Amino acid sequence: MPVVGIIAEYNPLHNGHAHHLEHVRKLAADEGIVCVLSSNFVQRGEPALLSKWARTEMALAAGADLVLELPSAFACSSAEYFASGAVSILNSLGIIDCLSFGSEEGDIDVLKTAADILAFEDDDFREILKSELDKGLSFAVSRQNALKTVLTGKSGQNIEKAAEAIDQPNNILGIEYIKAIKRFNSNIEPVTIMRKGQGYKSLDRTSPFSSATAIRHHIRELPDLRAISNDPFLKSNMPEACLNILIKETESGRHPIFPEYYSDIILHSFRNMPAENIASLPYMEEGLENRLKRAAIESVSVDEMVSKVVTSRYPASRIKRIMFSMLTGMTAEFLDELKSNGYAQYIRVLGFNDTGRSLLSQMRKKASLPIIVKPAGYKKLDTLAKKLFEHEIRSTDAYVLGYRSPGQRIGGQEYTSSPIISVR
Known part of the structure; x- marks a missing residue:
């Protein structure tokens, strides 16, 4: 059985995420699931609804065995930097066999077709991309148009699907994961499952598989946060253990954050x-x-x-x-x-269970980057790695200023936070 990697934000962890973790558990069995989790700021350019520590608790409760941090430098970044930062961490561990992710497409071969073109852009692609950018379009739209132009005239079912796939957010991230795997010359095998539930940006609240966006909007609109504990929509869209963590964080005066x-x-x-x-x-x-x-x-x-x-x-x-x-x-x-030096500079442990502890022992023998379990360990890092961790300290100091209770906003919390240890 393989050790499976997952890259996630869990902002917050909902039924769709739980479905993915259950699917991965069938692949990983007793070998383990390693989750690279976004830090306190997320890819859409926002603070996370809940801190990385609360979301680590959710990940462990929902089935992850070992949770590692994707530093804010990459977590709050473009799809390419986000994916490259996360894949560089997984690749450095020396224990990951495959990377599993959800996508709208659901067919890994289609996503690989798009990634093959985007990973090593040729002159024709770059020329078309520049032409699209010169029209005043965003990079994402320009790249979509360039890929479609390059694929036009080529035959094959995967070719046609690949041109369409790059329009969808989870497909785009999946393609970026595959690109990063190729660029790192990694042996990690990408696998995907069809994303279950509403679209990434959908605000629909009629399904038990509503999006994280819909859940955040729902929480924001609640007239009284004390209603979270008995809210029918949240009860039907989040695993019970994860909802209980959200309730605990709300009662603490820290979260939710917008x-x-x-x-x-x-x-x-x-x-x-x-x-x-x-x-x-x-x-x-x-x-x-x-x-x-x-x-x-x-x-x-x-x-x-x-x-x-x-x-x-x-x-x-x-x-x-x-x-x-x-x-x-x-x-x-x-x-x-950071990009010039391979993106990730260290491996930061956010939480683990007994299986995760075993994986951590394997990593200590095989990992190509230093492992940080206790925050004080960062002082032994080299100059660039230390600089990255110090950026994480500043990121957390900024993030906690959004805590709802003023008494919770004290600085230096990165130094005093220890990994979450889950006992199942």
């Missing part, structure tokens, strides 16, 4: 930050710094600021990643440095 909780600090920072400093943030283009600064001056919330900057070329997710990159102290230069 982007607007950071409006004041983000608006203040962009209003006062020199334009050249804004220009040094990731995902920037010439002139965008002026749009961001002007929008910050004219807005009273994060949502309003985003709406004033968004265009067909600059989608909301990109603008939000820029905002929260600023909040956590990330720069384009540092992100490029």
